[in-house]
Amino acid sequence: MTRHWLGRPALQLVLPVALIWLWWVTSANSTSYFYPPLSRVVDKLRDDWMFDRVSTDLVPSLARFTAGYLLAVVVGIALGVALGLMPRLRRAAQPVTEFLRALPPPLFLPFVIVTLDIGNTSKIAVIALGSVFVILLNTVDGVRGVDPQLLDTAASFGVPRHRQITHIVLPAASPQIAVGMRTGIAVGLIMMIISEMQGSTNGLGYRVLAAQRSFDTAGMFAGIIVIGLVGLVVNLGFVVAEGRIMRWYRGARGLLDEQTVERRRRWPRRAPVVDHPIAADDDPVDADGPSTAPIATLHLAPTESR
């Protein structure tokens, strides 16, 4: 059935098209205040968001999100590596990290508002605080999962600590760090929007709430659609970036789909997908990101257990 000439893309489009059509038809003659005709929402979308409010609302929102999120990534990974490598510190920090993980992130908002006032700084702080813990905890978990023999071996070969972190710990923990970063995006976007719903003068969250308060339901729906698109694009961007950066991992774990393996077997870019450890070049960082080959080599070295 899926091999039909309409094929997969057509099948995937059936439901979305049907739903949008349903929305369009059922709302066409609607006079309900809650349920404006979709055509008016589309008009609003064009009038408001192409492109008047892009610079006044969309860009400030995204700029704050980017700043807060990147801050969370840097702090989360740095602290996560530290806690992951120091079991005693991790134990000591456990009550605090567990509590902060369980605390619903929106409740960072009152703390930041009463300490920092309302402004860009506080919004960035809220986004960062909201998304940092999930990144941190995933990093800790990823770092804990690093084979201690690798680190012992590296240490006995005299590899300095910072190189152990960049060449062994971070690559080995990166799949889990990526999981945390992806979850962090979702939390960060939530924090972005609700921080703009509380005493703000611009931004996506502000705009949607303002439209609703001024009885502009079509404008509100248009704003919700824009937020949905932002969520979609940001997530898609992350997935694409992760796919590129983490390709070495999928290759090493045999997680690439057959087509890719076949394509790379025929036209190897640098190193074959499943390669012999010795065949890899000396520089562990190649075009596809850190290679796992040197790690595989270290596996063969005799080690003592901790």
Add this chain to the structure above:
Amino acid sequence: MTAPASAAARLGERVLLPLVGLAVVLAAFELAPRVGVLPRASFPPVSEVFGAFVDIVGTEEFRAALWATLRAWGIAMVLVTAVGVPLGFLIGSSKVATLVSRLTIDFLRPIPSVALIPLLVLIYGTRPSLKIALAVFGALWPLLFQAMYGIRDVDPVARDTAKAYGLGVFARLRRITLPSTAPFVATGMRLSAAVALILVVTGEYVVGVEGLGKSVFFFQSGGAYDTMYAYILAAGLLGLAINVVFATVEKRVLFWHASQRSTGLVTGATA
């Protein structure tokens, strides 16, 4: 990391270290406002927050808020489970259904659920239904996805064998499908539970629906910051309790399953 140690040393590692860590952090937040590192006006020392916490715990007001939050969370979780598990099984067990629904799900899932708040305010005002709807929309996805993955993981040999032996739909569901998908569903419910609590509290805080979140906002605007932090503490403890309960139940119920023998991913909360 797992050096063989005497019982006493292990006890020290397991119990003493966290206590010491907690004590250090609490001491820091006690002293920081007192010596002026943090603004005293907006950040009361922890002893005052704990004092306020003790004061509010007995009050009718607090119990009403806690109950309102818990109740909305519970209803949301029942709805999420009732919709997410069957829908996930349905979509996951059919290739066509997976294909047909994929784009729609991929589009709906990344929409930050809080974007719907203005719409929900129009529909529900400040009634509890608002936070329940918000929580259901956000918390549905983790469970739905886990149920989809779970049903794909059912051993086809077991399924076909049961079919060949003439087991009916319900017998197969009870003996094959539910046990093999249980770990996935349990993980999904744990993740969804955290997300649902986040969104319930968000609805309360942002819109002003009765509950812990509204109380936080109330004392924030009133400038009673010690009480505000006490309510935040209560919300955090509630989140912690929910986490612990779900993790424990997962462990107890699924002790037989391989996934419980090693730790899984900390995916934390998405919404």
